[in-house]
Each structure stands twice: as structure tokens, then as C-alpha cells.
Amino acid sequence: MNILWLQASGCGGCTMSLLCAEAPGAFEALEAAGLRFLWHPALSLATGAEVRAILRRIDSGEVALDVLCVEGAIARGPRGSGRFQMLSGVGVSMLDAVRRLAPLAGHVVAVGSCAAFGGMTSAGGNPSDAVGLHYEGAHPGGVLPPEFRGRAGLGVINIAGCPTHPGWVTETLMLLAAGALTAEGLDRLGRPRFYADHLVHHGCPKNEYYEYKASARAPGEIGCMMEHMGCIGTQAVGDCNIRPWNGGGSCTSAGYACINCTAPEFEEPRHPYTETPKVGGIPVGLPSDMPKAWFMALASLSKAATPDRIRKNAIADRIEVPPTLRTPKR
Amino acid sequence: MTRLVVGPFNRVEGDLEVHLEIAEGKVTLARVNAPLYRGFERMLEGRDPRDALTITPRICGICSISQSVAAARALGAAMGVAPTPEGARVAALIHAIENAADHVAHFNLFFMPDFTRPGYARRGWHARAVDRFTAIEGSAQREAVAARAALMHVLGQLAGKWPHTLAVQPGGVTRAPGPAEKMRILASLRGFRRYLEKVVFGAPVEDFVALGAESALMRWGKGDAGLFLEIAADLDLAAMGRGAGRYLAFGAYPLATGPAFPAGVWEKTGGPRALDPAGIREDLAYSWMMGAASHPSTGQTLPDEDMRGPAYSWCKAPRLEGQPMEVGAIARQVIAGHPLARDLARQGGVLARVAGRLLELARTQILMERLATDIDTSARFMAAPVAVPDAGSGAGLVEAARGALGHWLTIRKGVIANYQIVAPTTWNFSPRDAAGVPGPLEAALLGAQVWPDEPTPLSVQHIVRSFDPCMVCTVH
Ligand code: SF4
Ligand code: SF4
Numbered sequence: 147m148n149i150l151w152l153q154a155s156g157c158g159g160c161t162m163s164l165l166c167a168e169a170p171g172a173f174e175a176l177e178a179a180g181l182r183f184l185w186h187p188a189l190s191l192a193t194g195a196e197v198r199a200i201l202r203r204i205d206s207g208e209v210a211l212d213v214l215c216v217e218g219a220i221a222r223g224p225r226g227s228g229r230f231q232m233l234s235g236v237g238v239s240m241l242d243a244v245r246r247l248a249p250l251a252g253h254v255v256a257v258g259s260c261a262a263f264g265g266m267t268s269a270g271g272n273p274s275d276a277v278g279l280h281y282e283g284a285h286p287g288g289v290l291p292p293e294f295r296g297r298a299g300l301g302v303i304n305i306a307g308c309p310t311h312p313g314w315v316t317e318t319l320m321l322l323a324a325g326a327l328t329a330e331g332l333d334r335l336g337r338p339r340f341y342a343d344h345l346v347h348h349g350c351p352k353n354e355y356y357e358y359k360a361s362a363r364a365p366g367e368i369g370c371m372m373e374h375m376g377c378i379g380t381q382a383v384g385d386c387n388i389r390p391w392n393g394g395g396s397c398t399s400a401g402y403a404c405i406n407c408t409a410p411e412f413e414e415p416r417h418p419y420t421e422t423p424k425v426g427g428i429p430v431g432l433p434s435d436m437p438k439a440w441f442m443a444l445a446s447l448s449k450a451a452t453p454d455r456i457r458k459n460a461i462a463d464r465i466e467v468p469p470t471l472r473t474p475k476r
Numbered sequence: 477m478t479r480l481v482v483g484p485f486n487r488v489e490g491d492l493e494v495h496l497e498i499a500e501g502k503v504t505l506a507r508v509n510a511p512l513y514r515g516f517e518r519m520l521e522g523r524d525p526r527d528a529l530t531i532t533p534r535i536c537g538i539c540s541i542s543q544s545v546a547a548a549r550a551l552g553a554a555m556g557v558a559p560t561p562e563g564a565r566v567a568a569l570i571h572a573i574e575n576a577a578d579h580v581a582h583f584n585l586f587f588m589p590d591f592t593r594p595g596y597a598r599r600g601w602h603a604r605a606v607d608r609f610t611a612i613e614g615s616a617q618r619e620a621v622a623a624r625a626a627l628m629h630v631l632g633q634l635a636g637k638w639p640h641t642l643a644v645q646p647g648g649v650t651r652a653p654g655p656a657e658k659m660r661i662l663a664s665l666r667g668f669r670r671y672l673e674k675v676v677f678g679a680p681v682e683d684f685v686a687l688g689a690e691s692a693l694m695r696w697g698k699g700d701a702g703l704f705l706e707i708a709a710d711l712d713l714a715a716m717g718r719g720a721g722r723y724l725a726f727g728a729y730p731l732a733t734g735p736a737f738p739a740g741v742w743e744k745t746g747g748p749r750a751l752d753p754a755g756i757r758e759d760l761a762y763s764w765m766m767g768a769a770s771h772p773s774t775g776q777t778l779p780d781e782d783m784r785g786p787a788y789s790w791c792k793a794p795r796l797e798g799q800p801m802e803v804g805a806i807a808r809q810v811i812a813g814h815p816l817a818r819d820l821a822r823q824g825g826v827l828a829r830v831a832g833r834l835l836e837l838a839r840t841q842i843l844m845e846r847l848a849t850d851i852d853t854s855a856r857f858m859a860a861p862v863a864v865p866d867a868g869s870g871a872g873l874v875e876a877a878r879g880a881l882g883h884w885l886t887i888r889k890g891v892i893a894n895y896q897i898v899a900p901t902t903w904n905f906s907p908r909d910a911a912g913v914p915g916p917l918e919a920a921l922l923g924a925q926v927w928p929d930e931p932t933p934l935s936v937q938h939i940v941r942s943f944d945p946c947m948v949c950t951v952h
Contacts, residue, residue, distance in 0.1 A: 153491075155514055159537020159639040165581070166625045166638065173612055173621065183612065187486045191589050191611040194932030197484050221514070224781035232511040234493035235483025266534040270523065273515025273779070309537060309639055365645050366652070366858030392625075392632030400636025400643050401650030405530060407640075413531075418524035420642065463652045463858060 156218025167312035223275035262304035346379035360460035369460025380433035540639030542876035552646030553870025563648020578877035584620035647859030717939030723807035728875035803879025806832025
């Protein structure tokens with residue numbers, strides 16, 4: 147399968163993250179699955195006129211495009227012209243280029259939350275009037291209409307994340323190459339369920355603190371970050387704490403909040419990212435699928451039952467009280 | 477005279493278009509256009525100042541941590557808080573890893589593949605270049621990507637993930653590494669040293685750092701660096717794309733003892749002098765931006781939606797005391813006084829920029845090992861929390877892989893009133909200023925050789941990529 151990769155209005159970080167794939171590496175994984183780049187803006191040799199020729203061959207149907215990957219949101223501004231991002235050397239806006247190429251592609255893949263939903267590029271009043279390919283924030287319909295389907299029948303596949311985990315990208319592409327990604331494999335927002343059926347909270351090293359609502363109050367403290375520090379890992383989809391990032395890390399394991407970067411509109415949380423919004427001292431965002439009364443009852447019970455070790459460690463910058471050792475009786 | 481538009485210009489971060497006028501086989505005029513505008517500075521207005529730590533790294537996926545560090549520094553200055561000494565050390569290590577990874581990516585993935593082009597098929601080194609640097613398939617590319625991913629394990633440990641971390645805060649870093657983790661970090665760094673010494677330099681990094689002159693450098697002959705130098709000698713890359721010899725650095729990796737690579741200015745004609753950031757102005761004469769030239773602490777970002785001429789780029793034109801300045805690894809190493817860098821700066825062309833990066837890569841390996849060895853795992857890595865003030869201002873001046881990066885922040889009524897960013901490539905790829913003086917790349921392209929039937933002249937590609945441009949940062 148061939149891939150044309152375009153970098154629209156984004157930071158290029160999803161490509162950089164992809165290069166962090168290991169065992170197998172990004173190039174090896176794609177190669178083994180029979181995937182090759184027609185062109186990738188950061189990696190391919192072709193530049194200038196050579197790229198224009200590749201685009202012409204796709205346009206004329208001489209080359210059948212299997213996968214169109216778009217990284218970055220699509221700028222519609224100023225005033226719907228798309229001129230905030232011109233495809234350099236071609237005199238065509240990225241907006242027009244994507245609208246023309248998407249119907250020619252077997253699959254259209256939005257790599258990262260910008261391409262999926264608009265993402266960070268659409269933050270703060272959205273200066274460049276940027277949107278996702280198939281969504282504007284959480285609403286169906288971006289630069290492509292809600293009814294858009296790639297030639298192979300799927301809507302845009304949204305590998306949301308800011309950045310995307312390299313494994314999310316390589317595995318999605320490998321599934322496509324194997325013909326094994328169906329509509330059932332995607333959630334309601336077009337995200338591959340192999341990672342979107344998990345929550346960031348699953349496997350977080352702070353789970354024991356969470357159980358007792360033993361919370362960090364300031365950056366550097368190792369308690370759970372839900373109550374004060376803005377963590378929305380109990381609602382955010384992603385297997386970030388199940389499969390490691392960069393050989394073993396995750397946002398929460400490094401001591402900062404999950405900001406729900408796999409979700410539409412994470413760029414506008416309507417509160418400071420690293421501070422939990424509260425009403426009457428109670429965090430507004432409850433864990434997914436949890437009734438409020440139950441949460442409150444469990445929270446007050448568990449707070450009262452917090453072991454000393456957990457209470458102390460939660461507000462320290464490292465484990466100060468180790469677990470009690472029980473010696474077997476003889 | 478013929479005109480040429482070069483684009484899409486790839487193997488640079490982001491979008492770039494170069495307009496050339498050519499006469500008698502030489503570039504006589506160059507105009508550099510950054511054709512992407514996103515408006516990050518505007519997004520920040522009215523938000524909680526701490527949100528800059530989440531938002532600004534997402535300007536750029538390749539120098540994300542540089543943006544983090546600049547934002548943390550600017551915010552810290554406004555809040556009156558500084559990192560603890562160990563917090564500063566770990567932040568420096570995190571930052572150095574990103575910069576080292578960037579240098580490796582630039583050399584292997586962005587710069588060297590151009591020598592695999594069929595246009596060079598008759599050169600003695602071509603077959604080796606093809607074997608090592610063919611895009612995506614070359615053995616050097618594979619080795620570089622693997623070594624880089626393994627080095628990034630240190631960021632997994634200390635920063636959670638790369639890119640886009642929130643680990644770097646005004647008071648230090650969010651994670652206190654323990655003694656065993658320190659051992660793991662050192663083991664990862666030793667692995668990266670093995671890669672550098674086996675593959676890139678073919679000898680101990682200390683030997684490369686000990687080079688004192690261009691003539692000695694050209695005799696290096698080992699590793700992929702040796703292959704590059706053989707090519708550089710053959711194609712006379714030293715004389716290609718010569719800069720004006722005016723370098724600027726904000727100072728890299730501030731530690732309790734001062735920055736590891738100092739701040740300053742160096743001019744070929746006037747030698748070294750101290751940097752006065754008050755002398756910076758962003759000129760808008762040829763930018764699609766409204767307003768007047770101003771210092772970034774008071775500057776604004778008001779795009780001209782009609783994209784009227786004579787402007788031709790979204791990029792502003794930063795000047796220091798009215799002069800365009802070149803920034804990057806070679807600038808840092810020249811200002812740091814390294815003898816090889818100073819010797820290379822006499823010509824300051826493609827060779828100087830790429831060799832300057834290799835020199836810095838070798839020095840950064842030694843620096844990273846020292847930083848990691850010196851971590852005192854029993855100390856505090858985060859200062860006591862401080863509230864964000866109702867009003868205040870601060871600047872964060874740091875060094876990204878590509879050069880000087882500045883954030884200027886003003887807080888009013890507890891929210892961001894103004895935020896201005898001047899990125900390395902804003903300096904290097906700036907358009908003309910009101911006096912008509914071209915930006916550093918525009919000047920460096922003058923005189924570049926263009927052969928007949930070259931729609932995308934090779935010399936232009938070498939020169940552009942020698943700057944390691946990051947266009948997403950440039951306009952942000
Ligand atoms: S820090 Fe976040 S992800 Fe971790 S346990 Fe607490 S709520 Fe869950
Ligand atoms: S932990 Fe949350 S913010 Fe971090 S990468 Fe995963 S989904 Fe995104």
C-alpha cells in the first residue's frame with residue numbers, strides 16, 4: 147500500500163513521535179507491512195518539482211492513492227480562502243489540496259488531534275479558522291462533510307492524540323494494510339478502538355493514591371492529580387499507562403496531569419489545564435460511567451480510610467514511607 | 477534573468493517557499509516565504525499564564541522542550557520563582573537530549589539525503605552516500621532513528637513523553653529521579669555515546685571536540701562525519717552559502733554555575749561582545765503583519781488578512797541593533813569560543829553550519845553525561861509553589877537546537893495580556909527589513925550556483941538545509 151503524507155497546520159510532532167517507535171522501529175514496521183511512502187514531507191528525498199509531479203500523477207489517476215495521511219489541522223482562514231496555509235510552490239491552499247485528494251484515497255487517516263478535530267491549532271479563538279478533516283471539534287463535518295467515505299468505505303480514521311503514540315500510528319497503518327480495520331474497529335469519533343477503549347487512568351502508577359483520594363497539591367508531589375492538579379485521566383481515552391511512551395513513560399508517571407489530548411476540544415478545557423475546576427470543593431469532572439452520588443460516597447469513605455503511608459507519600463516528592471513488611475509467623 | 481519558485485521544500489520542519497532570480501547561472505535575488513500562519517501568540521491572550529506551559533510546546537513538535545523551557549523561564553521571571561539547582565540540572569539534561577536528538581535527525585534525515593541524488597552519480601563518494609543516506613532506506617538513517625529513539629528513553633523517564641511534556645515548570649521539574657533511575661539514565665547515555673563513536677564520528681567524541689582548525693577537521697576521515705567532510709571538500713561546501721559572520725546566542729542550559737554555552741554576540745569584523753536583548757526589534761516592513769517595528773516585550777501579532785505587497789512572508793524580521801543575525805549551533809560554538817568553530821566562521825557557509833552542529837553534538841554528549849553524573853538524587857527538584865501574580869512580565873531566553881529562542885510574557889489581571897515569541901528560524905529566515913536588508917538565508921543564497929535544467933537547484937537545497945530550518949516555529 148502506498149501512503150501520501152501531508153503536513154497541514156500542525157507542529158510536526160506526530161511525525162517526530164512516530165520516529166520514536168521501537169521494536170519494530172517506524173521504518174521497519176511499515177516496510178514489513180508492505181507500506182511505502184509516495185511522499186512524506188519530512189522524510190522523502192523528493193522536493194519541489196518532483197513533488198508537484200507526484201501530486202499530478204495522483205490527480206490524473208495514474209497512481210491510485212491507497213492511504214492519505216494528514217497531520218495538522220486545516221486552516222480555512224482568512225475568510226474561507228485557506229490562504230493561511232498555501233502548499234508551497236504549488237499555489238494551492240492546503241484546504242483545496244485536501245478536498246481534492248481525499249476522495250481519491252482508499253483511506254483517509256487524520257494523524258493527531260489537530261487533523262482529527264482541529265486540536266491545539268484551533269485554540270483561543272482559532273486565529274486561522276482551523277478544523278479537522280472530518281470533525282470541527284466534537285461536531286461531525288470538518289473540511290470533509292459528515293457523509294464522506296474513503297474509496298474503501300471508511301470515514302476518516304482519527305488517530306487522535308497530541309502527539310500520537312507511535313504505536314497508535316504504526317498499528318493503525320498495519321491494520322489497514324492487512325484489511326483488518328473495519329467500522330467496528332473505530333469508536334463514535336473515528337478513533338481506533340484498540341487504544342480508545344482504554345482510559346488513561348488504567349494502569350496509572352498513581353492508582354493507589356486515587357483509591358484513597360490521596361492527592362498531590364502542587365507540582366512535584368506524587369499523589370493522584372485528579373482532585374487538584376487537573377488530571378482527567380479517568381475520562382480520557384488512551385492506553386498511555388498501559389503501553390509505555392519513549393521506553394517507559396507517561397504524562398502521569400512523570401508527575402503532570404493528563405489533559406485529555408485524545409479528545410476533541412481538549413485545547414479549550416475552560417479552566418487552567420493544571421488546576422481541577424471545582425464546585426463547592428468537589429471536582430466537576432467525574433470518572434467516566436460513575437454516578438455522582440456513588441463517587442461522593444466512595445470518596446469520603448476512602449479519604450477517611452487512607453493509610454498513613456499513602457497520606458504522607460501523596461504530598462511528598464518521592465516515596466517517604468515504604469510499604470509495611472509482613473514477616474510470616476513461625 | 478529567470479525566476480524560479482522552489483517548493484514544496486521538504487526535509488525542513490514545516491512549510492517553506494523560496495523565490496529566486498537567476499542570472500548567468502547564479503542566484504541574484506532570493507525571497508524566503510513562510511507560507512503557514514497559525515497565530516499561537518493570539519491564542520494565549522486572556523488565558524491563565526500557566527497555560528503557556530501546555531500550549532507553547534505545541535508550536536513545534538521538534539523543539540517542543542525548548543518551547544517548554546522558554547515558557548517556564550518567562551513565567552518564572554514574572555512569578556519571581558527560579559528552579560532549584562537540581563531542577564535546573566534535570567531541565568538542562570532534558571533539553572540537551574532534545575537538542576542532541578535534533579542534531580542527529582537533521583544530519584541523517586534532513587541534510588545528507590541530498591547527496592544521494594543522481595546529479596552526483598559521477599562523484600567518487602556517491603555510492604557510499606546512497607548506501608548510507610537514501611531516504612528511509614539508508615543504513616545510516618536506520619541507525620540514527622534507532623539511536624535517537626533509545627536516547628529518548630531518558631525523556632520517557634524524566635519527562636513522561638516526547639514531544640509535548642509538562643515536566644518542566646518554573647520551579648524545576650515534576651519528577652524526582654531516584655538513584656537507580658540515575659543509573660538507567662547514565663546507561664542510556666552510554667548507549668548513545670557508543671552510537672556516536674561507532675557510527676557518526678568513528679572515534680571518541682573527545683577527539684572531535686579537540687579539533688582546533690578547519691584543516692584538521694578536513695583530515696578527519698572517520699565515520700559518517702568523515703564521509704560528509706569528503707563530500708564537503710569535493711563540492712567546496714565551505715564557500716557555499718556563506719553567511720555575514722554575525723552570530724547571536726541567548727546562552728544554553730542555565731545552571732547554578734551559569735550557562736553551559738554562553739550568551740553573546742560575535743561578529744567577524746568586531747569580534748565578541750555582550751548581548752543586550754533590549755536591542756532587539758521585530759521589523760514588519762515585508763511581513764504580512766500590521767503595526768510598527770517593536771521590541772518583543774511590547775510587540776503584537778496582527779496578521780494582514782489581505783496579504784498585501786510588498787510583504788511576502790508571515791515571518792517577522794527580527795534585528796539586533798538593526799542588523800540581521802545568524803543563530804544556531806555554529807553561532808553558539810563561535811560565541812563559546814571553540815577554536816574550530818571560530819576557524820569555520822571565517823567562511824561561515826554550509827560546511828561551517830553542518831560541522832558546527834557535529835561539533836556541538838560531540839560536546840553535548842560530554843555535557844549530558846556530566847549533567848547526569850552530577851544529579852544529586854537526594855535534593856529537591858521543585859521549588860515551593862508560588863501563586864501567579866495579578867500583574868507582571870518576564871522573558872525566557874533559551875537556545876533551541878536551531879538557535880536563539882525567546883518568549884516575552886506580560887500578565888495583567890491574572891491572565892496573559894501579551895505573549896511574543898521569536899524563534900531561531902525567525903532570525904535565520906526573516907524577510908527583508910524596512911532598510912531593504914535581506915534576512916540571513918536570503919543573503920546566503922546570493923551567488924548560489926544554478927545549473928541549466930535544475931528546477932530545484934541542488935546548491936539552494938544544501939544552503940537552505942544547512943540552516944536546519946524549522947518553519948512551524950518561525951511563524952507559530
Ligand atoms: S493521576 Fe490521573 S490517571 Fe493517575 S490515578 Fe490519578 S486520576 Fe487516574
Ligand atoms: S496521558 Fe492524557 S494528555 Fe498524556 S498523552 Fe495520554 S491522553 Fe494525552
